Amino acid sequence: MPTSPSMTTAATTRRIEGKPRVIVTRRLMPEIESRMSELFDAVLNSDDHPFSDEEMAAAVKDCDVLVPTVTDNIDPDLLEKAGDRLKLLANFGAGTDHIALAAARARRIVVTNTPGVFTDDTADLAMALIIGVMRRMREGTRIVRHGEWGGWTPTGMLGRSIGGKRLGIVGMGRIGQAVAHRARAFGMQIIYYNRRRLPESVERIFGADYAATVDELVAASDIVTLHCPTNAETHHLIDTRRISLMKPGAVLVNTGRGELVDQEAMITALENGQLWGAGLDVYPDEPNVDERLIAHPNVITQPHIGSATEEGRTAAGLKIIANIQSWADGHSPPDRVIEGYA
Known part of the structure; x- marks a missing residue:
């Protein structure tokens, strides 16, 4: 050559x-x-x-x-x-x-x-995105850096607790299980979808419930996090129809692959409030990131750093x-x- x-x-x-x-x-x-x-x-x-x-x-x-x-x-x-x-x-x-x-x-x-x-590194980032979105860290960082913070008030910058929330994990392989392990320590309830159901003994470790379909999982979850490969079956796994099944004000986290999510459907749901926020490390047209995602106050956008340690x-x-x-x-x-x- x-x-x-x-x-x-x-x-x-x-x-x-x-x-x-x-x-x-x-x-x-x-x-x-x-x-x-x-x-x-x-x-x-x-x-x-x-x-x-x-x-x-x-x-x-x-x-x-x-x-x-x-x-x-x-x-x-x-x-x-x-x-x-x-x-x-x-x-x-x-x-x-x-x-x-x-x-x-x-x-x-x-x-x-x-x-x-990269299992633990990616799981760490997924948890960071979950916490960051739920506690509005992107917006908080912005107002401090722009001198817009007027001081503490009882109703200022209210986020959401993660303890007791139901985390839906799509893909319960190495990374999915590592996320479940971390989320369990934060007091979250775990529901998962996987091509093959895990042994009951493993489910007991995480206190995890099995969803027979992705539809069932997204409908039952407060937060959905994606940890599955992309293929013909998972392309746009999260689309307009599945987002419509999610709880109003749910959160979506994606550290897997950008193609797992129909980006236009996600942006529409963020803008109309169906999704409260999103934590993203991957995108369908990297390194390009849609300006509407960058502008949204409760979308955390990271530059594909899940394994970057x-x-x-x-x-x-x-x-x-x-x-x-x-x-x-x-x-x-x-x-x-x-x-x-x-």
Whole structure:
């Protein structure tokens, strides 16, 4: 692959004998990049720019291992351009909805991810958004910073308590359960929807009730938080119809994927009061955020930082290295993704 000024590598003009060529599409933690350069023929993205379609096509033709992230669309057409050389997609992140898993499997390309390392970080952010919206922290911060606070009054800046409120969790995997664990400590009641009902023993741990349908969950919840992958079934999972089923003045929190929510339906509900507020970390057209969301006094907008901690990003990088090294040594990588169970 032609080396652009934005790319650096341990060997840009020659192949390193015995080492797999690994192309990384975005900047990783410095210690991770340093270790990759020691172990592999690593091509790094020095200025962290998103790869263009042309750069991505060139990359898959010139590497044994591609390290993509959620910002990369690894579709069947791209994999077709890879030829026979690309053998491993070592994804940075647990979610793989941006990767055409069936196409990768058909071409005998192994796919790995980094499960578990972002669980607590994302759950922490979800709880922060729940508390922040319920206590109107975005609006409170604004009036203080703009010199509009006139002092304490008994009826000033009234928010809502979270103790006793019913939290509806859509997707009760690792992150959903971590959110339930935190919410339980705040005295919240838990109701959840999942493709497969959890064992009764796990439900007892969280004091959680099972909703047989998403409709049932949203109708029963004061706050709904989304922790499921995007696919054909979950695209616009929260739409006009489901928002209409929610309690008047309910709250919506999304740290999953922007495509889970029909954004226009959500904005309409925020503007007419059907939704009291929202806590958002993801959007359907990132990095663009609708101005109506930014303007709403009780919508907290974060820049997709659910996994953005030094510890989590380092742990993910170490998992990627372990997966690549295991594959290069002829073993099945520890975090291999099986289609349908990503």
